[in-house]
Amino acid sequence: MTILVIADDLTGAAEIGGIALRNGLSVEIVHTLAKPTNKDVQILNTNTRSMRADDVIIHLRKLFAADFSYCWDWIYLKFDSALRGHIVAEISFYREVLQKDRVVFCPVNPALGRVIADGLYWVEGKPIAETDFARDPEFPIRKSGVLAAIGAESWVLAKDVPTAPNGDIPYTVAAVGDVDDLNRWAASPAFFGIYAGAAAFFEALLHHRVPAFSKDVADESLPIPPLLYVCGSNHEQSTKRVRSLDFDEVVYWRHTGQEQTLARTICQKIEKRGIIVFAVDPLERVGASTIRTSMAQVVALVQRDCAVHELLIEGGATARAVLEALHIDTLWPIGVHGLGVIRNHVPGTTWTVTLKPGSYPWTDKLWVF
Numbered sequence: 606m607t608i609l610v611i612a613d614d615l616t617g618a619a620e621i622g623g624i625a626l627r628n629g630l631s632v633e634i635v636h637t638l639a640k641p642t643n644k645d646v647q648i649l650n651t652n653t654r655s656m657r658a659d660d661v662i663i664h665l666r667k668l669f670a671a672d673f674s675y676c677w678d679w680i681y682l683k684f685d686s687a688l689r690g691h692i693v694a695e696i697s698f699y700r701e702v703l704q705k706d707r708v709v710f711c712p713v714n715p716a717l718g719r720v721i722a723d724g725l726y727w728v729e730g731k732p733i734a735e736t737d738f739a740r741d742p743e744f745p746i747r748k749s750g751v752l753a754a755i756g757a758e759s760w761v762l763a764k765d766v767p768t769a770p771n772g773d774i775p776y777t778v779a780a781v782g783d784v785d786d787l788n789r790w791a792a793s794p795a796f797f798g799i800y801a802g803a804a805a806f807f808e809a810l811l812h813h814r815v816p817a818f819s820k821d822v823a824d825e826s827l828p829i830p831p832l833l834y835v836c837g838s839n840h841e842q843s844t845k846r847v848r849s850l851d852f853d854e855v856v857y858w859r860h861t862g863q864e865q866t867l868a869r870t871i872c873q874k875i876e877k878r879g880i881i882v883f884a885v886d887p888l889e890r891v892g893a894s895t896i897r898t899s900m901a902q903v904v905a906l907v908q909r910d911c912a913v914h915e916l917l918i919e920g921g922a923t924a925r926a927v928l929e930a931l932h933i934d935t936l937w938p939i940g941v942h943g944l945g946v947i948r949n950h951v952p953g954t955t956w957t958v959t960l961k962p963g964s965y966p967w968t969d970k971l972w973v974f
Contacts, residue, residue, distance in 0.1 A: 606815050607676065610648045610807065611699070612683035613690045614921030615928065618650040619947035619960040620804045621683050622938035626947075628811055634936040634949070637668065647677075654690040655743075655894065655922035661691045662698055669702050679800070681810070686714040686803035687964060688726060688733065689744035692755045696776070696801055705798025706772060710760075711779040711790060711806040712751075716944060717965075719803075721780045724762060726751040737841045738964075742893050751778060767795035779806075788813075804945065827970055828915040828948075828959065830879030833871065835904055835916065837885065837897055837923025838963025846967070847884045850974055854878065857886040861899045868906035875911060880973060893922070901926035917959040917971065924960050933958070943968040 608625075612618035618634045625632040630645040638649055651668060653661045682699055684692050692710070700708055713720050718729035726733045732749035739745055748754045752762055760776040766789045767777075777797075779790045791809035800810060836847055847855060856871050867883075874881045883903065885896055897920075904927050907913060918924040928934075936949035936958060945965040949958045961967065 606645060606678050608646045608679055608681065609677040610646060610681045610683055612648055612650050613685070613695065614652060614654040615650050615924040616921035616945065616960045616962040617683045617685065617804070618648045619924075619936070619938065619949065620945040620962065621648055621681075621807055622646070622936070622949070623941040623945070623947040624804060624808045624811065626938045627941055628808075628815070630815075632938055634938070636934050648683075650925065651695075652922070652925045653695060654685070655897070655925065656691075658691055658694065661694055665695070665698055665702075679814070681807050682799060682801035683804065683807065684710075684712060684802060686712055686717065686719045686805070687728070687738045687741075688712060688746055688751070688754050689738070689741060693757045693760075696799070699799060699801075700775070703799065707770065707775060707777070707797045708799045708801060709777045709779055709790070709797040711781055711787070711800075711802035713779075713781045713787065714803050714805045715781075715784045715787060716805065720782045721751050721762075721778075722782045724751065724780075725749045726754055742839060751780075766790050766793045768793070770795050781806075828917065828957065828973070830915075831875045831911075831913050832880045832915045832917060832973070833875065833904070833907065833913045834880075834882040834884075835900065835918045835923060835927060836882060837900060837918070837920035837926075839885065839887070840963040842966060843919060843963055844884075844887045846972070847882055848887070850882060854880070854974060855882045855884055857884060858896065858900050858903070859886045859889055860891065861895060864899060864902045864906060867903045868910065871903070871907050872911040875907075875913065882974075897923045897926040901930035905930040914955050915957050915959075917961070919961045919967075920963040921960075924958075928958070942971050946971060 610621045622632045625646040632646040633644045634648045720727050728736045733746050734749040746754050752758050761774050762778045762780050764780040781787050787809050791813045933951055935952055938947050939950050940948040946961045
């Protein structure tokens, strides 16, 4: 069984990698399909969530310009469980380029209280437009109707699980309200050419398709100082956690042009304390792309001057920018430390990179303050 997962950001790719690892599958995360893999699961991070809408399809056409022999047994499109990203444009592109007729999209994550009921998308008991996701700097969710939220009013929202294919419905959104619904959709005998959605749907599909692989894999090792936390998320949970730290434990990014100074400060504090958080000043109102590019440059300078073998990065777009600055193209997941929190080895180095989505919580064992 070989599986290709296409993810629109790096922490989403890592989350899928952790699920595959927990189920006993070998896995790698890549940023191009140029090289063949001997892994059970190959995860392509397209990084499209951090791009402007006009650039997404151009980027994807370049990624898929090569003459691929699609040899995977099945393909999954990984998107955000908070409906952020260029979901409709990308799914439509993949349906065309992969020459598939029918798509089912299931974005829910019941473990985080993210479900669909009465046509609305709910997050921990609130319509999504009434949550912190309405203030996301790049993808504010201002409508709670699930089809309206993603701009897919022509798609079909279906509560009943189909038992046979319906060629008249190219795009179906699964109205999943709980774990039982999720498993019913994953077990549906109706064949869909493309399966898409959040990590929870992928895991449910995996359990129904490759149950023989199932086993529990955990990385018992914990990061050892020196540690550098890079917090690029503006999610309320993240900013609140950083604000609770002592002044000497945090170095704040405030504007461009200070990369050298920030890198020196981080190195000095790491040498003194062993553990430092590099975060965005919550009062700054600079564009997200500018912030993550500058922060990535700082991290690259830190790695040049006082190599930190344990990096812990919060936020998918920030993580991708940091990996690009460090010239890291491939990650091998080695451990799962909670929902979506994945520890990865960088092939050919002694570095370990832990990735965490901004809206997911840290575990107490990884947040060592």
